Amino acid sequence: MKLFVKKQASSFSTKIILLTLFLGVQSFTLGQSSQIKIESSFEPAAITLSNSTIYKVVIEGSQNPPKGSIPKVPGLNISNNPQTFRKVSLVNGVTSIKLELSFSARASRQGSFKIPSWQLTIDGKSHSVPAANLEVLAPSQQDLLRKQQKQKADEDLKQAAFIEFSMPREYLFQGETMVSEISLFLWDRMPFTRIENAPIKVGDSFSLTALGQPKEKRNIIKFNKSYSSYSWTVGITAAISGKHVLSFHSNVRIRTNNQKNSAFNSPFFNDPFFGFGREESIKVSSQVREIEIRPLPTSGRPPSFSGAIGTFNTSSSIDSEKVSLGDPIRLTFSISGNGNFSAMPAPTLTKNTDFKFGPPAFFFSGNEQTKFTGTQRFEYIITPLKPGLLKLPSPNFAFFDPIKEEYITLSNLEHTIRVDPGDKWNEPVQRFEEQAEGVQSEAAQSTLFQTESEPGPWRKDFLRASISHSFLFWVVQTIPFSALCLFIFLGFKKRTHGIESLKQKESRMLKELKKCHGFNDAKGFFRTYRALIQFKIGYYSDHPNPFSLSSEELIQILRESNESPELIAMINSLLQKFDDFEFARNEESTPNLREEYKKALSILKRIK
Amino acid sequence: MKKLILFFMSFLLLGIQQEVCSKVEDRIFYDAVRAEASGDLENAIILYEKVAKGTHSANLHGNLANLYFKLEKFGQAIINYRQALLLDPSNREIRENLSFALEVANVPKNQRVFSNYLNSESIDFWFIIMAVIFWTGSLTFSYFYFAGCNRQKFFIPVSIWLLLLFFTTWAIYTSSGSQSMLKREMIAIEPKANDQNHSKLIQLRRFAGSGSSANAHVKPGESLWVYLKNDLSVRSHRSQDGLEWFLVHTSKDRKKGWIRSDEVKKIIP
Numbered sequence: 001m002k003l004f005v006k007k008q009a010s011s012f013s014t015k016i017i018l019l020t021l022f023l024g025v026q027s028f029t030l031g032q033s034s035q036i037k038i039e040s041s042f043e044p045a046a047i048t049l050s051n052s053t054i055y056k057v058v059i060e061g062s063q064n065p066p067k068g069s070i071p072k073v074p075g076l077n078i079s080n081n082p083q084t085f086r087k088v089s090l091v092n093g094v095t096s097i098k099l100e101l102s103f104s105a106r107a108s109r110q111g112s113f114k115i116p117s118w119q120l121t122i123d124g125k126s127h128s129v130p131a132a133n134l135e136v137l138a139p140s141q142q143d144l145l146r147k148q149q150k151q152k153a154d155e156d157l158k159q160a161a162f163i164e165f166s167m168p169r170e171y172l173f174q175g176e177t178m179v180s181e182i183s184l185f186l187w188d189r190m191p192f193t194r195i196e197n198a199p200i201k202v203g204d205s206f207s208l209t210a211l212g213q214p215k216e217k218r219n220i221i222k223f224n225k226s227y228s229s230y231s232w233t234v235g236i237t238a239a240i241s242g243k244h245v246l247s248f249h250s251n252v253r254i255r256t257n258n259q260k261n262s263a264f265n266s267p268f269f270n271d272p273f274f275g276f277g278r279e280e281s282i283k284v285s286s287q288v289r290e291i292e293i294r295p296l297p298t299s300g301r302p303p304s305f306s307g308a309i310g311t312f313n314t315s316s317s318i319d320s321e322k323v324s325l326g327d328p329i330r331l332t333f334s335i336s337g338n339g340n341f342s343a344m345p346a347p348t349l350t351k352n353t354d355f356k357f358g359p360p361a362f363f364f365s366g367n368e369q370t371k372f373t374g375t376q377r378f379e380y381i382i383t384p385l386k387p388g389l390l391k392l393p394s395p396n397f398a399f400f401d402p403i404k405e406e407y408i409t410l411s412n413l414e415h416t417i418r419v420d421p422g423d424k425w426n427e428p429v430q431r432f433e434e435q436a437e438g439v440q441s442e443a444a445q446s447t448l449f450q451t452e453s454e455p456g457p458w459r460k461d462f463l464r465a466s467i468s469h470s471f472l473f474w475v476v477q478t479i480p481f482s483a484l485c486l487f488i489f490l491g492f493k494k495r496t497h498g499i500e501s502l503k504q505k506e507s508r509m510l511k512e513l514k515k516c517h518g519f520n521d522a523k524g525f526f527r528t529y530r531a532l533i534q535f536k537i538g539y540y541s542d543h544p545n546p547f548s549l550s551s552e553e554l555i556q557i558l559r560e561s562n563e564s565p566e567l568i569a570m571i572n573s574l575l576q577k578f579d580d581f582e583f584a585r586n587e588e589s590t591p592n593l594r595e596e597y598k599k600a601l602s603i604l605k606r607i608k
Numbered sequence: 609m610k611k612l613i614l615f616f617m618s619f620l621l622l623g624i625q626q627e628v629c630s631k632v633e634d635r636i637f638y639d640a641v642r643a644e645a646s647g648d649l650e651n652a653i654i655l656y657e658k659v660a661k662g663t664h665s666a667n668l669h670g671n672l673a674n675l676y677f678k679l680e681k682f683g684q685a686i687i688n689y690r691q692a693l694l695l696d697p698s699n700r701e702i703r704e705n706l707s708f709a710l711e712v713a714n715v716p717k718n719q720r721v722f723s724n725y726l727n728s729e730s731i732d733f734w735f736i737i738m739a740v741i742f743w744t745g746s747l748t749f750s751y752f753y754f755a756g757c758n759r760q761k762f763f764i765p766v767s768i769w770l771l772l773l774f775f776t777t778w779a780i781y782t783s784s785g786s787q788s789m790l791k792r793e794m795i796a797i798e799p800k801a802n803d804q805n806h807s808k809l810i811q812l813r814r815f816a817g818s819g820s821s822a823n824a825h826v827k828p829g830e831s832l833w834v835y836l837k838n839d840l841s842v843r844s845h846r847s848q849d850g851l852e853w854f855l856v857h858t859s860k861d862r863k864k865g866w867i868r869s870d871e872v873k874k875i876i877p
Contacts, residue, residue, distance in 0.1 A: 388642050421647055449674040449705055451644055452667035455637040459664050462694045462876050463787070467732040473739075480743035484750055491754025 036061040036122060038129050040115070042105065046135040049110050050143035055103040057082075057129060059122065063099045068120040068129075070103065076113045076134070079104040107136040159223055160187040163199055163248050163286035171292040172238035173402050176309040177340035179372045180236045182211075182248055184284065185220070185227040193279060196251040198232060199286070205244035205293060209235040209342070212369055235370035237340060241295040249285040256280045296400055302409045304347070304396035310339015310372075312399050314410045318392065322450070324420045325387050328358075331380040331415070333395045342371040346378045347395035354390050356383040387421040389453065418453045502539060509535065510604075517597045525593055526578040529600050533571060536607045551575040567606050574603065633659050637668060649675050666696035673705065682713035683797035683828030683873075690795065690875050697729050713829040716859075731783035738776035745769035792842075794832045794856060794872040810872075812865025816845035816853035824863035832856040832872060844869075 037060040047053045055078055059066060063086050070078055085100040107113060113134040120127050139147070165182040172178055182199050186192050198211045214230035221227075236246075256278060296309075312335050319330040333347060346360040358381035366374010384390055391414045398409040467473045509532045516525035531547060533554060538546020541557050549557070554575065558568050574596075581591065640655035656672040673688035689706035696702065710717050749766060753759070796810045811822035826832065835843040835855045843855040845866070854872065857864035 387645050389638065389645070418641070418645060420645055449677060450701070451641060451671050451674060453638075453641050454667060455634055456665045456667040456696070458633060459695060462664060462691055463790075464732070467735050473735070477739060477743075480747060484743070484746050487747065487750040487754060491750065494754065 036125075036127055038120060038127050040129050040132045042132055042134040045133065046137060047107070048137050048143050049107060049139045050147060052104055052106040053134060055105045055115065055132065055134075057101040057103075057120075059099040059101075059120070059127075061097065062122050063097050064123050066099070066101075066120045066122045066127075068118065071116055071118050073113050073115055075107055075109045075111070076115075077106050077108065105134070107134070110136045110138050112136070157282065159225065160190045161185065161192070161252060161282065161284040163250060163284055165199075165246075165248055165286055165289075167236075167289070167291065169402075171294055172236075173309055173400065174238055174241045174293055174295050175307055175340060175343060176402055177235045177237045177342065177370075177372055179233060179370050181231050181233050182286075183229050183231045184214070184250055184252075185222065185229050186252065188219075188226045188228060191255040193253045193255055195230065196253055196281060199248035199250045201246070201248055202288075203244055203246035205238065205240040205242070206246055206291075207237045207239055209370055233369055235340075235342070235372050237343065238291075238293040241293045243290055243292050245288050245290050247286050247288040249283055251281050251283055253279050253281050297405070297407075300407050302398040302407055304409060305398040305400065305407055306345045306347070308335070308339060308344045308397070308399035309402055310337055310399060311401055311403065312337035312339055312397075312410070314395075314397055316394065316415070318415045318417065320417070321415070321453070322418045322420065323384065325384060327383075329382045329384070329392070329417060331382055331392060331395075333360075333378045333380070333397075334375055335378075335397065336375040338373050339399065340372075341366070341374060341376050344376060347397040349380060349382075349395055350393040352393060354385055355392070356385055358382070384417070384419040387419045389416060389418055391416050416453075418451075506532070506535060513597070513600065517593050520593055522581065522591055522593060525596065526581055529596075530575065530578050532600075532604060533575070533607070536604065540607070551579060563607075567603065570599070570603055571607075574600070633663055637665075640671070644671070644675065649678065653679075664691065664695055666692045666699055666702065668692075669695065670699070670702045670705070673702075673709070677705075677709050677712075681798065681828075682709060682715070683795055685709050686713065686715065686829035687795040687797070687873050687875060694729075694875070697727075710829065713827060715827055715829040727783065727786050731780060731787060734776055734779040734783055738773065738780060741769065741772045741776060745773070789833060791876055792833045792836065793875050794834060794854070795875060796826045796828050796830045796832055796867070797871055797873050798828050800868055800871050810867065812856065812863055812867055813853075814865060816855075816866040817847050818849065818851070820866070823865035824858075826858060826863060830858065832858060832867065 039058045039060075041056055043054045043056050045053075055070070083102040085098075085102070087098040087100070089096045089098075113136065115132045115134075117131045118129050120129050161184070163182065163184050165180050167180055168178060184195065184199060198214070201208050211232045211234060214232050217229045217231070219226050220229050314333065314335050316331060316333045318332070320327075323329055331349075335341075335344070341364060346362065349357055351357065360378040360380050363377040363379065364371065364374055365377070378395070380395075382392065394411060394414050396409075398407055400407050509528055513525060513528045513532065516522075516528055534546045534549050537543075537554050537557050538549055541561065543549065543557075551572075555568060555572055558571065577591070577596075636655050636659050640652045640659070643649075643655060644652035653672065653675050656668060656675070659668055660672065669688040669692035673685045673692060676682075676685035676688060686706065686709055689702055689709060692702045693699065693706065707717070745766075749762060749769070752762070799808065799810045809825035809827060812824045812826060813820040814823045833856060835857065837843055845853045845855075847853060852869040853866045854869060855864070856867050856872070
C-alpha cells in the first residue's frame with residue numbers, strides 16, 4: 001500500500017513538473033509569436049472633480065516592457081509612474097499572457113477628456129493604443145464637505161504651528177544685509193515633542209547667516225491662543241537683483257493617535273501621552289513673500305566703493321606720533337554702524353614712497369550672529385621709509401546708504417608723524433668710571449628733551465599784562481562798587497527817614513500844645529507837654545519807648561546826662577505840677593497857661 | 609561813516625596781517641623741526657632763533673633749549689627753559705628738563721623758579737582774590753550795618769576780613785617783588801673774554817673793564833640780578849672799547865661784580 005502511495009505521489013509530482021515546463025515553453029513561444037492586442041480605458045470612466053481615476057493600458061500577447069509616451073491632454077494630469085501587473089492564464093487550453101499598466105489620473109476641471117490613440121513600441125514593433133474617454137463631473141456634496149474639512153484641517157494646522165519672519169523693508173539692495181527675526185510659533189495645546197530642524201530658507205536669491213540657538217518665549221497670545229515661540233535672529237543678504245520669493249519651513253514632531261485599524265484601538269492605548277500613540281513629523285511653513293532686490297545705482301559711485309552697504313561712521317588712530325626710522329606704526333581704521341560687515345573688504349590705502357604697507361588685520365566686535373551691528377577694525381602695519389614730518393595716507397572708504405539711497409565717502413584727518421633718523425651705531429668707549437655714573441642720567445635723559453612738533457600758541461611777550469592794567473578788571477569792579485553805593489544810599493535814606501518822622505512827631509505835638517493853650521485846655525496842655533518832655537529826653541537817650549518813662553525816670557536820665565540842676569529843677573517842678581493837676585483833680589486852681597506855655601517852650605529848647 | 613569804515617578796515621587788515629605772520633612763524637618752526645629731525649642741529653637753532661626774535665611760544669623755546677642742551681650750551685639751554693616756563697608755567701616736561709639741565713650744569717636751583725603761589729605769574733590770582741574778599745566783606749558789612757544789627761557782633765568778622773585783606777595785600781606785594789626781580793634777572797651764558805686757562809667760568813670783575821681782575825666767578829646758567837639805580841634804571845657802564853657792563857649780584861648777594869653784556873642774557877628782554 002505504502003509502495004502504491006509512493007508511486008502515485010511520484011507520478012503526480014512528475015506530472016506537475018512536466019505541465020509547468022510545457023506551459024513555460026508554450027508561453028515563451030506564444031509570447032514570441034502570438035498576435036498582440038492593446039486596450040485602454042479609464043476605470044472608472046466617470047468621476048467627480050475631487051476624485052482621481054486610473055488610466056489602464058492592457059497589452060495582451062506580450063509581457064515585454066513597452067516603449068512610448070502618453071499624449072498630453074490639457075486639464076488632465078497623468079502620473080509617470082505606472083503600476084505594472086503581469087498575468088498568465090489558460091482558457092480552454094489556450095495560454096493567454098497580459099501586461100497591465102495603471103496610471104493614476106486626476107482632472108483639474110470638469111468636462112469630457114479624451115486621450116487620443118497613441119503608439120506603443122513592443123519588441124521593436126509599433127502598436128496602436130486605442131483612444132480612451134473620461135467624464136469628469138461637478139464635485140458632489142460629499143466632495144465639497146471633504147474639501148472643506150481638509151481646508152479647515154490645513155488652516156487649523158497653520159494656526160497650530162506656523163513661522164513668521166520680519167523684514168524691516170519690502171525691498172533690499174543687491175548685496176545689502178538686513179536683520180530679520182524668524183519665529184516658529186507652536187500652539188501650547190498641541191502635543192509637540194521636538195523641533196526636528198531649524199527653519200530652512202526657500203529662495204536662492206538670498207543668503208542667510210548661521211542660525212544659532214533660538215530664544216524661547218512662552219505664553220504668547222495670538223489668534224486668541226497661547227503659543228510658545230522659538231526665535232532666531234539672522235542676517236539676510238540679497239544676492240541677485242529682481243523680484244524674488246522668500247519663505248521658511250521647518251519640521252516638528254508631534255504625538256498622534258494610533259490608526260483606527262490598529263490592534264490597540266482603545267481609548268487607553270490611543271492616548272498620545274500615556275498610551276501607544278505614535279509620533280509624526282509635520283511640516284511648518286511661513287508665508288511666501290515676494291521681495292524686491294534693487295540693483296545698486298551706477299551713477300555717482302565713488303571709485304573707493306567696495307561693496308559696503310549700510311550706515312557707518314569711521315575713525316582712525318595711530319599708536320605713536322613719533323617713531324624712529326624703521327619702527328612700525330599701527331594705523332587702526334574703525335568702521336562702526338549697521339551694515340553688511342560680513343561682506344566688507346578692507347579699505348585700500350593710497351600707496352606712496354614714504355611708507356611700506358603691510359596687509360590689514362580684521363577685528364570685528366559686535367553682534368557675531370548677524371554681523372550687522374558693530375565695529376569693524378582694520379589694523380595696518382606701516383613702516384616709514386624716510387625721516388621727517390610725514391603724512392600718513394588715510395584709508396579710502398565709501399559706502400552706499402540704503403536709507404538715503406546715495407553713496408557717501410568718508411574722509412578722515414590725515415595723521416602726521418615725525419620720523420626721527422634714529423641713532424647711529426657708535427663703538428662703545430671703555431670708560432668704566434663714567435659708565436656707572438652715566439647709567440642713571442642716560443635713563444633719565446631718554447625720557448627728557450623730546451622735541452615738540454607743534455609750535456603751540458604764539459605770544460608777543462613773556463609776561464602777560466597785569467590784570468590791574470586791564471580795563472575789564474576795573475569795569476567789573478564797578479559792579480560791587482555800585483552795589484556798595486546803593487547799600488549806603490538806602491541805609492542813609494532809611495536813617496534820615498526815621499529822623500524826619502521824629503521831627504514831624506515833635507512838630508505835631510508842639511502844634512497840639514499850642515492848640516491846647518489857645519483853647520485853654522489845661523489837661524490837654526499838660527498831657528501834651530509831658531509827652532513832649534518824654535519824647536525829647538527818651539529820643540536823646542536812645543530809649544526804645546520814650547512814652548513809657550515815668551517822671552522819676554526822666555529826672556534820673558537828665559541827671560545821668562549831666563544836665564544843669566536848674567533845668568532839672570524846672571522840669572521836675574513842671575512834671576510835679578502836671579501830676580498834681582492830673583491825679584489830685586484840683587480843678588478849682590486853674591493854672592495860667594500863658595505863662596506855662598512860655599516856660600515850656602524855653603525848657604524844650606534847652607533839652608538837647 | 610567813512611571813519612567807521614576806515615576803522616573796521618584797519619581792524620580787518622590788522623587781523624589778516626597777524627594771521628599771515630603766525631603762518632610764517634609756523635612754517636619756519638616746522639622747517640626747524642625738520643632740520644632737527646634730519647640731524648642738522650645748527651640750522652635748526654638758527655631757524656628757531658629767527659622765530660624767537662619776533663614772537664614766542666613755550667614749545668619754541670623748549671625745543672631751542674633742548675638743542676642747546678644737546679650741544680652742551682647750558683647757559684643758553686637754561687635761559688630758554690626759563691622763558692618757556694614763563695610762557696607755560698604748568699608744563700611739567702619743560703620743568704623737568706630745566707631741573708635736569710641745572711643738575712648737569714652744576715648750577716644751584718633757584719627756589720623762586722619753582723615757587724608756585726607767590727611768583728610773578730600769580731600776581732593776577734592774588735589781585736582777583738583780594739577784590740573778591742574786599743567786595744564781599746564791604747557789601748556784607750554795609751548791609752548788616754544799615755539793617756541795624758548790633759555793632760559789637762561785627763568785631764570778629766571784620767577782624768578776620770581785615771586779616772584776609774592784609775594777607776592778600778602781602779601776597780600781591782611779594783608777587784610784585786618776584787616780578788620785579790624777574791625783570792632784573794639775567795642768566796650767565798658763556799665766557800667771552802680771553803681766558804688763558806680756557807675756563808668755562810664767567811668772571812664778575814671788580815671794575816667795568818676787561819683789564820680788571822675777577823672778583824668772583826659764576827657758571828654758565830647761573831642766575832644774576834642787575835643792580836638798579838635810584839631812578840630804577842639798570843646800573844651799567846660803557847667802557848672805552850665800546851663794551852657795555854652790568855653790575856650784578858648772585859642770589860642773596862653772595863657774589864657781585866661787573867659782567868660783560870654779551871656774557872649774560874636777560875630772561876625778559
